[in-house]
Amino acid sequence: RKEVEQDPGPFNVPEGATVAFNCTYSNSASQSFFWYRQDCRKEPKLLMSVYSSGNEDGRFTAQLNRASQYISLLIRDSKLSDSATYLCAVRKSGGSNYKLTFGKGTLLTVNP
């Protein structure tokens, strides 16, 4: 089983739709979780961290389910500008090693 797995999509949704992505991780000792957004031919950019209690930033909500070992990203009222690849990232526990392991990403296209 891969360390971090995502549904590659593509997800094609109309403007205004709600869309959700899941990301599963294999190491139960994982400590930190993040969602990144990557536009075509650009570098990934941090979208939000994922906290145990769940967190929200405007139209974006991230949740963590430790029992089932997955994180999720919910986008409400999607905009054309939300079209991008969404990458999840997981940091394992272990001293001072801050290395992140990334999923391969989920491609989202929001259509007019």
Place this chain on the structure above:
Amino acid sequence: GAGVSQSPSNKVTEKGKDVELRCDPISGHTALYWYRQSLGQGLEFLIYFQGNSAPDKSGLPSDRFSAERTGGSVSTLTIQRTQQEDSAVYLCASSPSFEGYTFGSGTRLTVV
């Protein structure tokens, strides 16, 4: 600087030549990472530097790849005797500690 700076942004080289890729992290960030991303693929971890600790080289794909970080700041990734399969975008990132990374805009390497 304000962000992570990488140079060159694009590099075309002949098979068998050596190349050097440079990364200037965000000032004060103790951790520096190199990843690569091939077309349509996920982010592949290469190497990680943390302060004065020995680097985590576990992701380097072969002994043709090496990296150094001088003075806890600028890092250089060197690929010797380049092969066509080395063609990819090489991304550098830095982070203060347990936070998410900030990526540079990458070096697009093409081996012909």
